[in-house]
Amino acid sequence: MLKSWKLKEIVLMSLFAVVFGIVYLLFLHIGNIWAGFIGPIAYEWIFGIWFIVSIICMYIIRKPGAAVVSETIAAAIEVLLGNAVGPRLILSGVIQGLGAEAVFAATRYKRFDLWVLMLAGVGSSVFSFVYGYFLGGFSVFSTGYVALMFGIRILSGAVIAGIGGKALSDGLLATGSLRGYAISRTNKGDVRA
Amino acid sequence: MRKALHNMNPSVKFLLITVCMFTMAFYFDPWTPLVFWGGVLVLQILFSQISWKKWLLFMLPFFVTAIGYFWTTLVFSEDQSGPVIWSLWNVNITEAQLNHAMSLSFRVLAFSSLSLMFALTTNPVTFVMSLMQQLKLSPKIAYGIMVGYQFLPVLKDEFVQIGQAHRLRGVGLEKNAIQRLLGMRSVLIPMLAGAVRKAERAAFAMEARGFTGERRSSYFQVISIGKVDFIIVALFLLVLVLSCTNKFWLG
Amino acid sequence: MHDIIQFTDVSFRYPDEDKWILKDLSFSIQNGERVVITGPSGCGKTTLLYLGNRLYPDNCDGILTGSVKLFGKESTSYIPGEINHRIATVFQDPDAQFCMQTVEEELAFTLENLHVPREEMETRISEILTLTDLSEFRHATIQKLSGGQKQRIATACALIMEPEVLLLDEPISHLDPYTAKKYVEWLNQLQQKRQMTIVAIEHRLDLWENFFDRSIPLIQGEPSSPLERRKNSLREDASLVANKIKAKPFLKETSFSLKQGEVTVLAGPNGSGKSTLLKALCQLIPSSGNVEPSFLGYVPQSPEFLFLTKSVRDEVAYGGGNNTEEILSRLQLQSVSEAHPFAVSHGQKRRVAIAAMLCDGREIILMDEPTSGQDAIALSELFQLIDERARSGSTFVIVTHDMEFAYCLADSILLMNDGRLTGKFDADDVWKNESLLLDHHLLPPKGVLNYEKSFA
Ligand SMILES: Nc1ncnc2c1ncn2[C@@H]1O[C@H](COP(=O)(O)OP(=O)(O)OP(=O)(O)O)[C@@H](O)[C@H]1O
Ligand SMILES: Nc1ncnc2c1ncn2[C@@H]1O[C@H](COP(=O)(O)OP(=O)(O)OP(=O)(O)O)[C@@H](O)[C@H]1O
Ligand SMILES: [Mg+2]
Ligand SMILES: [Mg+2]
Numbered sequence: 077m078l079k080s081w082k083l084k085e086i087v088l089m090s091l092f093a094v095v096f097g098i099v100y101l102l103f104l105h106i107g108n109i110w111a112g113f114i115g116p117i118a119y120e121w122i123f124g125i126w127f128i129v130s131i132i133c134m135y136i137i138r139k140p141g142a143a144v145v146s147e148t149i150a151a152a153i154e155v156l157l158g159n160a161v162g163p164r165l166i167l168s169g170v171i172q173g174l175g176a177e178a179v180f181a182a183t184r185y186k187r188f189d190l191w192v193l194m195l196a197g198v199g200s201s202v203f204s205f206v207y208g209y210f211l212g213g214f215s216v217f218s219t220g221y222v223a224l225m226f227g228i229r230i231l232s233g234a235v236i237a238g239i240g241g242k243a244l245s246d247g248l249l250a251t252g253s254l255r256g257y258a259i260s261r262t263n264k265g266d267v268r269a
Numbered sequence: 270m271r272k273a274l275h276n277m278n279p280s281v282k283f284l285l286i287t288v289c290m291f292t293m294a295f296y297f298d299p300w301t302p303l304v305f306w307g308g309v310l311v312l313q314i315l316f317s318q319i320s321w322k323k324w325l326l327f328m329l330p331f332f333v334t335a336i337g338y339f340w341t342t343l344v345f346s347e348d349q350s351g352p353v354i355w356s357l358w359n360v361n362i363t364e365a366q367l368n369h370a371m372s373l374s375f376r377v378l379a380f381s382s383l384s385l386m387f388a389l390t391t392n393p394v395t396f397v398m399s400l401m402q403q404l405k406l407s408p409k410i411a412y413g414i415m416v417g418y419q420f421l422p423v424l425k426d427e428f429v430q431i432g433q434a435h436r437l438r439g440v441g442l443e444k445n446a447i448q449r450l451l452g453m454r455s456v457l458i459p460m461l462a463g464a465v466r467k468a469e470r471a472a473f474a475m476e477a478r479g480f481t482g483e484r485r486s487s488y489f490q491v492i493s494i495g496k497v498d499f500i501i502v503a504l505f506l507l508v509l510v511l512s513c514t515n516k517f518w519l520g
Numbered sequence: 521m522h523d524i525i526q527f528t529d530v531s532f533r534y535p536d537e538d539k540w541i542l543k544d545l546s547f548s549i550q551n552g553e554r555v556v557i558t559g560p561s562g563c564g565k566t567t568l569l570y571l572g573n574r575l576y577p578d579n580c581d582g583i584l585t586g587s588v589k590l591f592g593k594e595s596t597s598y599i600p601g602e603i604n605h606r607i608a609t610v611f612q613d614p615d616a617q618f619c620m621q622t623v624e625e626e627l628a629f630t631l632e633n634l635h636v637p638r639e640e641m642e643t644r645i646s647e648i649l650t651l652t653d654l655s656e657f658r659h660a661t662i663q664k665l666s667g668g669q670k671q672r673i674a675t676a677c678a679l680i681m682e683p684e685v686l687l688l689d690e691p692i693s694h695l696d697p698y699t700a701k702k703y704v705e706w707l708n709q710l711q712q713k714r715q716m717t718i719v720a721i722e723h724r725l726d727l728w729e730n731f732f733d734r735s736i737p738l739i740q741g742e743p744s745s746p747l748e749r750r751k752n753s754l755r756e757d758a759s760l761v762a763n764k765i766k767a768k769p770f771l772k773e774t775s776f777s778l779k780q781g782e783v784t785v786l787a788g789p790n791g792s793g794k795s796t797l798l799k800a801l802c803q804l805i806p807s808s809g810n811v812e813p814s815f816l817g818y819v820p821q822s823p824e825f826l827f828l829t830k831s832v833r834d835e836v837a838y839g840g841g842n843n844t845e846e847i848l849s850r851l852q853l854q855s856v857s858e859a860h861p862f863a864v865s866h867g868q869k870r871r872v873a874i875a876a877m878l879c880d881g882r883e884i885i886l887m888d889e890p891t892s893g894q895d896a897i898a899l900s901e902l903f904q905l906i907d908e909r910a911r912s913g914s915t916f917v918i919v920t921h922d923m924e925f926a927y928c929l930a931d932s933i934l935l936m937n938d939g940r941l942t943g944k945f946d947a948d949d950v951w952k953n954e955s956l957l958l959d960h961h962l963l964p965p966k967g968v969l970n971y972e973k974s975f976a
Contacts, residue, residue, distance in 0.1 A: 218347045
C-alpha cells in the first residue's frame, strides 16, 4: 500500500498532525480543568479535534489508508510531543483512524461530500468510544450517562471533525497550496483522481 | 541499573506498557489498580531518575481527573447493589458503587503513571528509530514522523507569530469567544498552507538526499535489545501478576 | 565527454496555469563543467532545477513536454530518490530542507540512504564537517541555526554523498560576504579535486569571480544601470528609539535611535543576531526593553507567514494603500498579481511582502534581507522606492549581505557581532575601516575600491 504513496503526502500528514497536535494540547488543558468537576465527559466535546486530521488528510489525498495512516502518525507525534497520556494513544489513533476509514471505504473512496465527511467523523467517534468504553471502564456507568457521553462524542465528531475539517480543507484549497494533490485534480474533474 | 528505564529499548517498553494497560482494564475492584500503581511507583523509584517535581507537575491534572472519575462514578454508577454504606441527602451510596468509583480512579492514576513514566524516560528520536529497527515500521513513515517532530518548535513559534504578524498588519483583535473561535480559522489556514509548503520541501529534500523509502542496510544509531530489557520486563510482569492476584495474598 | 544532463525541447507549465514557464528549452551539460543559470526572478530557474533532479514533474502534476535525460537515460525511468545520490541538490529556501533534528543525524540519514556501512559513517561525517568548517555545529539543532548557517549545512549534506553533479540554487544568497567568498574558494578546490559537475543558479556573479565556465541565460534580462549612491535625507526629529532591547538567550542589551528619513543598514556575520534583533523590535519574540513607536512595518527573512489573502494584489492592497498598482508594476509583480502569494517564486514572495509593507504607509520599515534572490532590475526598483520613501520622511532598517546595495543606500550602519550591537556608525567611516569590516565578516564594496584606486 505504501508503495503508491508519495513521500510528500506522508510528510504532509505528519506536519498536519503536528499542527493539530498543538491545537489539541491547547484544548486539552481546558478539558483537564473541567474533568475535575464534571468527570470524563469533559473530554468528549474535544474529541473531534482528534479526528480532524484523518478527515482532512483523506479529503486531500484520497488514497485508501489515508485516514488510518494519518491518524496513527498523529498519535505517534502526540506521544513524541511528550503527551502524558502516552503510548496508549498510538493504539487509539489506529482505532479512530479505522473508524473514519471504514466510512470512506464504504463509499469505495468515491464520495467526499459533506455528508460522507461528517459520517467519517461519526465513524471515528463510534470506534473510539468502544475502545474507550473498554479501557476507561465505562461499563460501570449508568446507561443514561454513557448515552450522553456517546451523544456528545458523536456530535463532536460530526461537527468539529466533519464540518470543521471540510471548512478548513476548502479554505486551504482556495489558497492554491494544494496543487499537486488529489483534491485539486478531482475538483477539475480530472480522470486521474 | 539506576537508569535502566531510560536505557531500555523503547519498543519493548512500549509493548510492555500496552500489555499492562490491557490487563488492568479487566479489573473493577479497587485493590488491583492500587497495588499495581504502587508497584509502578516503586519500580520508577528504583530504576529511573525522573525529577519528582516534574512528575508531580504532570500528574496534577490526572489527580484532578481521578477525582472527577470518582464522584461521577458514585453518582452515575449502573450497579447499585450491596448494602448502603453512606447516605447524603437523598443519595444512597452502596458498597458496589464505592468500589467501582475507587477502582476507576486508581485505574486512571495507574495508567497515567505508566504513561508518564514512558514520556519522561524515552527519547523521541530513539523511540522512532527503535520502532523502525525492532518493530519494522516502514522507513517512509518513520522519517515522515521525524520531519514532523523536527518542525514542532518551528510550527509552535509560527502559531504565535502568525497571530502577531496579523496584528502587525492591522488585523483587529477579536473580543468575544465566538469571534475568537472563527479567528482561529484565519490563523489555522496560513499555518496549514505553510505546513503544506514545508512538507513538500522537506519531502523534496529527503528525496534529494537519496531517500527512496526502502529499508536501510545499516544504521548510524543502532538500537538493540539487551539484558536490561529482560530484567525490566520480568519485574513489570511480576508486579502485574502480584496485583492481579491480590485477592489471594491480601486476604 | 558525454552529456550528463540533456534537455531537448523542454516545455513545462504548472497545473491550473496557462502560461508555459519554460518553452522549447534545449541545452546540455557535460561532465566536469561549471555552469551558471541566470535570468530574472520568476523566470523559472528553480523549476528548471527541479526538472534536472527528477523532483518534477512527478511531484507537482505539472505538464512536461520534450525530453529530460540524466546520465543518458530518460529522467522518468528512475524511481524517486534513485538518481539523487549522483545529482545532489542544495535548495533555495534554507528553512525547510532538513528532516532530522541535529546536523549529525541529518548527515547520518544521508549516509544511511546510500547504504554506507556503519564503520565508515563516523569518518565521513567528521571529514565533511572539517572540510566545510562546520565541526562546531555537529550536535546543533538545525532549526535553531540562522538562515546562513542552515544554507551551509545544506551544502555539507549534499557534498557528503560525493555526488557527480551538484545543483545549487542561489547557495550564497544568505551568506555574509566573507563566508560567501570562502564558500566559493573551497567549492573551487573541491571541484578540482573531485571533478564534479556544478550547475548553479545565481543572480549576483561578482562574488564568484571567474568560477563558471559558461552561463545559460533563461531569458535575456534587460540591462540595468548600476546603482548610484544616494544622498542622505536625514531629518532632525527622532523616529525609532530602541531602549535596552534584550531577548534571551542570545540577544544582549541593545539601544539605538534613528531619525526620520534615515536609512540604516544592519550588518554582521551569519548568526550574529540580526534577524533576532528585528523580531525583538517588532515584538514577535519575547523580549524586554521598549521600542518607540510600536507600530512598525516588517519584512521577515522568510516572508510566507505574513500572507493573509488569496492573491498577490489583495495582499499588497491589504493595508489600504492607494498606489497598489504602481508598486506592483514597479516591483515586477504585475504578471503574478492574480496568483496566490504562496505559489510564486522565492524572489517574488519577498517582493510581495516588501510591496505590502510599502503600501501600508508605515513610517518605519524593517526589512530582513530584502535583496536576497533579487535580480538587478528588482534591486534597482527597490533602491528607488526606498530612496523616495526616505525622502518623504520614512525610516528604514535594512539587513543585507549585499555590500554594493548597502554602500549605495546607507546613511548609517548598525554592526552586530555575537548577539551584541557593536555600535551605530556613520556609513563612510565603516567602508574605510578595513579591520572593522573584517571583524564583522564584511568586504569593502567596489564603489570604495574604485574610489581608492583612482587615488592610488
Ligand atoms: N507551485 C507553483 N505553482 C504555480 N506556479 C508556480 C509555482 N512555483 C512557481 N510558480 C511560478 O513559476 C514561475 C517560475 O518560478 P521559479 O520559482 O522557477 O522562479 P525562479 O526563476 O527560481 O525565481 P527566483 O529567482 O525569484 O527564485 C514564477 O512566475 C512563479 O510564479
Ligand atoms: N528559534 C531559535 N531558538 C534558539 N536559538 C536561535 C533561534 N533562532 C536563531 N537562534 C540563534 O540565534 C543566533 C542568531 O540568529 P539570527 O537568525 O538572528 O542570525 P542572523 O544574524 O540573522 O544570521 P543570518 O545572516 O545567517 O540570517 C544564532 O546563533 C542562532 O543559532
Ligand atoms: Mg528560485
Ligand atoms: Mg537572519
